[in-house]
Amino acid sequence: EEVFDVWFESGAAPYASYHYPFENQQEFEHAFPADFIAEGIDQTRGWFYTLHVEASSLFDEPAFRNAVVSGWVVAADGQKLSKKLKNYTPVDEVFDHYGADTLRYFMATSPVVNGEDVRFSTDYLRDVQRNVFGTLWNTRKFLQMYADVDGWAPPTELQEPTQENLLDAWILSRLNQVIEEVTEYADNYQIQKAVIPITDLIDDLSNWYVRRSRRRFWRAGGEDDADKQAAYQTLHYVLVRTCQLMAPWAPFMSDYIYREFRGNDMPASVHLTDWPESKGKDKQVLQDMATTRKILSTGLDQRAQAGVKVRQPLAKVTLDKHAGNSDWPSAFEDIVREELNVKDIDYTKKGKEIRVDVDTEITPQLKREGLARDVIRQVQQLRKQSGLEVDDRIQLWLTTEDAELQQAIGEHADTIRNETLANQLHTEGETRHTVDLEGAQLHMALQKDSTT
Template identity: 35%
Template sequence: ESGSMPFAQVHYPFENSDWFEDHYPGDFIVEYIAQTRAWFYTLHVMATALFDRPAFKTCLTHGVVLGSDGQKMSKRLRNYPDPEEMFAKHGSDAMRWYLMSSPILRGGDSIVDEKGIPAAVRSALLPLWNAWYFFSLYANADARWASLGRVDSPAVLDRYVLAKLRSVVGAVTEAMDSYDISGACAAVEGFLDALNNWYIRRSRDRFWGTTEDEADTQRAFDTLATVIEVLCRVAAPLLPLETEVVWRGITAAESESVHLADWPQAESLPADPDLVAGMDRVREVCSAAHSVRKAASLRARLPLAALTIAAPDSESLAPFAGLVADELNVKQVRFTNDVDSYAERHLIVNFKVAAPRLGGATPEVAAAARNGDWALLRNGRARVGESELEAGEFEMRLDPVAPETTRALSDGVLVILDTDLTPELLAEGTARDVVRVVQQYRRDHGFDVSDRIHLRIAAPQRVRGALTTHRAWLGEQTLAVSVELLEPEAPALRGEEWTVSSLPDGEEVAVAAVRQ
């Protein structure tokens, strides 16, 4: 009887004939994969026998939803977290994203338990909320209105985020049209990472107003507001509750809904695929350099002398040198085409692909590759020993000469970080550490982000020396109109509210501030 559902549910052919003819076959059907030989099959058998047409136009199957014990989720076994409890604890959007972005929607089996829900919060819900919070915090502090729909900013970061948003709108639209929900989630999640961890972080000075370029600051606010508004519309089917709150906030439309707004059109956003590709490549370079820092236990606030980017086309990244230097806190970014000075090239044979064709010559090819008896030929081919390999039968690998300071990217780019420290670099690092201490003091004592302050710092001689050198920069970063440097005993002799903090090297500094 399950195969009779489409017509039996409306008592066809005894009534509802017009409705049935307009609604049959169904646009799509979805169930877990075992229904391909059960319900889906019986539906087609009945539809073919009775109506000589298929029972549905589009068929979706998902993997098996497993309970916390690894067995198929079952109401009888109760081997799943209580949905109402999960909604109350994490929110329904978190549960929704967790399921839609999981392998289940790509046909894989997956255990569904509470442990996976916080990951959904971190990967999607928090990044979207953080972007909105950042915008609203500084827009309100500056009493600033943003113009939605502005896409004409000449700033390279604005152009990048708008062009990347265009590609995301296109990708999500295509994924949703083809019922690829997990693909849509992946596109949104990737963009949220670029928005928060690149665009906003690299544009912070523009929002803080420290660039002394009012027009550029306004362009930054307009661009971010436009991006958040469009992103809410494209993510609304995936995060319906959070996007509703954020969209109403960014549009000041308390009585309207993002779910009634028009779907965004990719063509309304500027296209610049070369800029997107170049900037994404820069992000990979910076990620690799950060990994070198982490491995060497060099904190991000400690400036370094130089970063070298080695690649056959390294000059293509030269326009982004300033962004790279700021992101990595290095004094100089160098570009070179001399890859061989920093890494050794190795040819790796893909035997799964090559062995069936090579046959008995496979051992000789393997030995030649190990011994370095190879050469690259034209048209993507390679000579290995006495044999020739086709494109796809081998790959080239770069092994850094100094792996402790070098990373090789998948596209043949080498990232080399100079980790040698000088007294000048150490002094600047100390000043940056103190800035962090002061910013924490401002937050802990309820200062507004726009409050100007009179700042007092009591610290050992070495720290005071570093701060003397960087006094102007310290004041700019902390919005301090005056900076007084005192000896460590000063807090005990004065009545201000002092806060004592430890720097990474263990030295203590005491901070006190009053509003201007």
């Protein structure tokens, strides 16, 4: 006696669930064939197969248009997960230590969503937690901290800000570029390709836009206030849009951050908002910034090979005309000067390849300026250790017996005061902290100053 394969009933699910053709004909025709199906790769010979066989026999068409197929999760050494071997971390412990979002995001960015196997280790979750969610959280803290200091409040509605500052124009273009990429891949059920660009955007937002924009947030009220407001609006807009992009893949943190920064007229949850749409991108700005960062990567490598720390100012960098561009907006040149910590940029015409040549010779004057930068860094660390707020003004004492360090402090006293928010810089008096700067002893003390 012949019998049907046991998967026959599962293959009939699209019809049985509607009791078709006996009723619900309109509902069935609206829903069939399904947009997608999601199951493990072992269903290739089971459910996927019988669904298609029965649909092809009855309607001469497939049962579904797309398949989201997951592979197998295996141990870090490639072995099958086993209770006997105890070669995996229990899921409840994973949730307690790393959170559901971290596990979900790790899976979404792994080959497992492409029907391939993925090796699982909590080390991978630790990386995702630090590099993705930690970075996003720190960006959120940065905006919240300065918003509290300045009394800045989010706009009632979410609208793309105007773009007068180069960094604003770039990050908004990057955002719109990522929106386009994520939307395209998600529409085509390519989950891994849809999520990875969000990771890159978070890194760009924190480690490039925020880092390059810090001074804009530091400015006191009335000091180029329009640019400061533009920085607030841009960071807020990009952060909220990023939460919208992350919502399907990290629903908890994205909603938490969204709720913190939503305007009064915005939906109560990120999961109630519409999917973001690209407002267009400036391809030239994106290309110029990519070239700039490539130049910086090469230049910083040259500094590292020469053993010259980034805080040490240098005289110049020479760029081939194909590496830099004399038609660049001056802001791109400013970025190169500041990031490579050079005084000037020279252009040559040597060839078609990108050429970068950092002059690593350190003159006595440059060395003293480098020492002043080291002093600023040490004072900033002392401010942090003393529990000061970012906008607290201080009285600062700096003493040393080293003649070169004394000269460096004297020559760059104004810069030291401005960078450390010191109302006064004293070179005599009692100090409490001592640090070593290239063999010279620097003695420091500071206290909060309530005067302005």
